[in-house]
Amino acid sequence: MRAFLGLVKAEMLLVYAEVFRRKSILFMSILWPYVMTAFMLALGYAAGSPEVFLRRVGASPVLFLATASYVLFSTLTVVDDVMWRPVYDENAGALPYIVSSPISTVLHYAAIPVPRFTLSLVLGATFLLPVFTLQEGLDGLLSGLIVVAISVVAALTFIPVAVAVGLGLYSLGGESWRAINVIRPLFLVAMGVYYPRWMLSKVAYALTALLPPANCVEVAQRVVVGLGKLNEVLLPLTLAVVLAILQMYPMRRSARRWEVTKLREGVRV
Amino acid sequence: MGASYAIEARGLVKKYVTKKRFGMFRSRTEVVEALKGVNLRVRYGEVVGLLGPNGAGKTTTIKVLSTLLLPDSGEAYVCGYDVVREAQKVRRVIGIMISVEKGFYGRLTGRENIIYFGYLYGLEGRELVRRASYLLDLVGLSELGGSDRLYEEFSLGMKARLALARALLKDPPVLLLDEPTLGLDIPSARRIRSLVKDLAHREGKAILYTSHNMLEVEQVCDRIVLIDRGVVVAEGSPDELKSKIPSVRTLELHLSSLPNGVVDDLRKLGLDVREYGQSPEGLYVIKVLTRRPEEIVDDVVRVLSFRGVEVSRLRIEEPTLEDVFMYFTRGAEA
Numbered sequence: 001m002r003a004f005l006g007l008v009k010a011e012m013l014l015v016y017a018e019v020f021r022r023k024s025i026l027f028m029s030i031l032w033p034y035v036m037t038a039f040m041l042a043l044g045y046a047a048g049s050p051e052v053f054l055r056r057v058g059a060s061p062v063l064f065l066a067t068a069s070y071v072l073f074s075t076l077t078v079v080d081d082v083m084w085r086p087v088y089d090e091n092a093g094a095l096p097y098i099v100s101s102p103i104s105t106v107l108h109y110a111a112i113p114v115p116r117f118t119l120s121l122v123l124g125a126t127f128l129l130p131v132f133t134l135q136e137g138l139d140g141l142l143s144g145l146i147v148v149a150i151s152v153v154a155a156l157t158f159i160p161v162a163v164a165v166g167l168g169l170y171s172l173g174g175e176s177w178r179a180i181n182v183i184r185p186l187f188l189v190a191m192g193v194y195y196p197r198w199m200l201s202k203v204a205y206a207l208t209a210l211l212p213p214a215n216c217v218e219v220a221q222r223v224v225v226g227l228g229k230l231n232e233v234l235l236p237l238t239l240a241v242v243l244a245i246l247q248m249y250p251m252r253r254s255a256r257r258w259e260v261t262k263l264r265e266g267v268r269v
Numbered sequence: 270m271g272a273s274y275a276i277e278a279r280g281l282v283k284k285y286v287t288k289k290r291f292g293m294f295r296s297r298t299e300v301v302e303a304l305k306g307v308n309l310r311v312r313y314g315e316v317v318g319l320l321g322p323n324g325a326g327k328t329t330t331i332k333v334l335s336t337l338l339l340p341d342s343g344e345a346y347v348c349g350y351d352v353v354r355e356a357q358k359v360r361r362v363i364g365i366m367i368s369v370e371k372g373f374y375g376r377l378t379g380r381e382n383i384i385y386f387g388y389l390y391g392l393e394g395r396e397l398v399r400r401a402s403y404l405l406d407l408v409g410l411s412e413l414g415g416s417d418r419l420y421e422e423f424s425l426g427m428k429a430r431l432a433l434a435r436a437l438l439k440d441p442p443v444l445l446l447d448e449p450t451l452g453l454d455i456p457s458a459r460r461i462r463s464l465v466k467d468l469a470h471r472e473g474k475a476i477l478y479t480s481h482n483m484l485e486v487e488q489v490c491d492r493i494v495l496i497d498r499g500v501v502v503a504e505g506s507p508d509e510l511k512s513k514i515p516s517v518r519t520l521e522l523h524l525s526s527l528p529n530g531v532v533d534d535l536r537k538l539g540l541d542v543r544e545y546g547q548s549p550e551g552l553y554v555i556k557v558l559t560r561r562p563e564e565i566v567d568d569v570v571r572v573l574s575f576r577g578v579e580v581s582r583l584r585i586e587e588p589t590l591e592d593v594f595m596y597f598t599r600g601a602e603a
Contacts, residue, residue, distance in 0.1 A: 010388035017376035093371030097435065100335050101389040102360040266338040269368045
């Protein structure tokens with residue numbers, strides 16, 4: 001645990017430098033949820049009316065899409081941080097020094113996304129909580145806080161699968177890692193951020209449920225829609241945590257395989 | 270396996286398999302033998318220079334020893350730990366410096382970069398902050414204002430100093446330095462050379478040091494291992510190596526003039542004479558390659574006097590490390 005916290009502190013340094021020393025990134029980080037929600041709302045209003053959305057989905061489009069953007073914003077940082085990191089480190093020339101350090105690759109990759117998604121959650125909350133409060137008063141604030149808590153679980157449970165897929169692709173060698181560009185939008189679709197997953201067919205629902213954050217997204221959506229019975233909230237959340245724990249095995253395998261591949265071909269200097 | 274040597278490699282072999290592409294679909298697999306049974310030993314308190322032409326296998330050797338590359342066969346131990354089976358233990362006892370021009374995060378300052386890697390190496394808290402400050406002072410980065418400047422604004426010399434500071438973070442007993450002064454300005458290169466010697470001779474660290482700079486290797490290294498095409502071709506102290514090559518020495522003469530036929534007259538004496546144009550002072554320079562220059566000086570001077578050529582300067586050149594390098598490696602073919 002101490003080693004993990006040390007790694008999180010190290011990664012905090014990087015995130016601090018990347019975000020706070022680049023004003024454009026800081027600006028975009030704050031603005032992103034607003035832009036995304038505005039875009040989705042504009043698209044929705046162009047296609048239909050809020051009443052239709054309310055009737056079909058059972059929630060205000062503003063709250064639903066604000067929640068969707070928030071969860072998306074916070075969980076995708078995990079995918080981006082983990083999946084692009086080997087390329088980033090290799091380009092910086094830091095990879096040989098990381099590989100030759102005595103830390104465990106799994107522990108390092110588990111620590112990598114923590115600072116950025118924490119920052120995303122905090123920055124996003126400054127957008128999400130006022131929207132909920134304005135729409136539904138104090139009850140709305142409570143719902144917003146629940147969405148924040150669920151997003152924390154979503155981001156954390158995303159780590160094992162992101163590491164497993166990301167480092168798995170890198171260990172295939174060659175240019176296989178470029179498949180990340182395809183995997184990323186697939187994750188988006190599977191998570192069901194911009195549509196209620198319970199409206200999917202049973203097969204599609206079951207398949208997408210294998211992605212832990214998809215279950216968290218569903219819980220967040222149910223909270224917004226007001227279908228938040230205890231079993232409807234707890235069951236998917238438990239499933240997400242159990243899946244994440246199970247996915248730690250492929251995560252370790254991928255990390256080990258990536259390391260061996262790198263050592264066989266030689267870590268590029 | 271005892272740890273009498275800080276570094277010991279026996280019969281290291283490494284082949285790289287690459288694919289050479291022809292157009293869209295055709296490719297051919299090529300195998301490059303980077304190491305063909307390298308043997309190497311470094312004692313504590315000793316700086317060993319690993320010398321060789323490009324592609325000789327220097328960086329591959331350093332990579333194997335620093336657990337960044339798996340050898341195909343052979344054994345290597347660092348502080349008694351096997352680099353393949355006990356890689357994690359090896360990583361705790363080595364400090365590496367590979368490629369000075371990058372290796373850090375551009376948006377972090379020098380100090381932050383050291384602290385970042387300190388966390389990765391298991392240091393933390395006040396101990397880490399103190400160690401970072403000490404190392405930044407030691408490599409002279411604090412005095413250059415590099416501690417709190419962004420890495421992306423660093424000069425090459427500052428980058429190299431920071432890289433050495435990182436290599437020393439854990440205060441490791443073994444340092445693996447791959448061309449640590451490549452492209453550096455004179456003050457930075459001198460600082461690094463002096464630190465390397467101190468670290469070995471005062472602190473007892475074992476240092477493996479690669480470089481292309483012969484003068485530097487002669488100044489810094491206690492022993493030299495010459496490697497070529499993946500094989501160790503010679504090793505010993507600089508003086509031992511010089512004594513191993515056939516002692517062709519050079520008689521260098523600076524002449525007031527060089528009339529036609531003079532060089533031919535000298536060659537008629539059976540001498541290997543080479544012309545080197547004019548010196549900055551306008552004198553004509555010729556060199557005579559011979560095993561015993563002392564024995565031919567009189568004959569040469571007599572021929573020159575007979576042709577009315579005044580000898581302004583005369584000296585005998587001993588073989589240099591560069592001659593040793595050229596003799597033992599492919600350089601001799603160039």
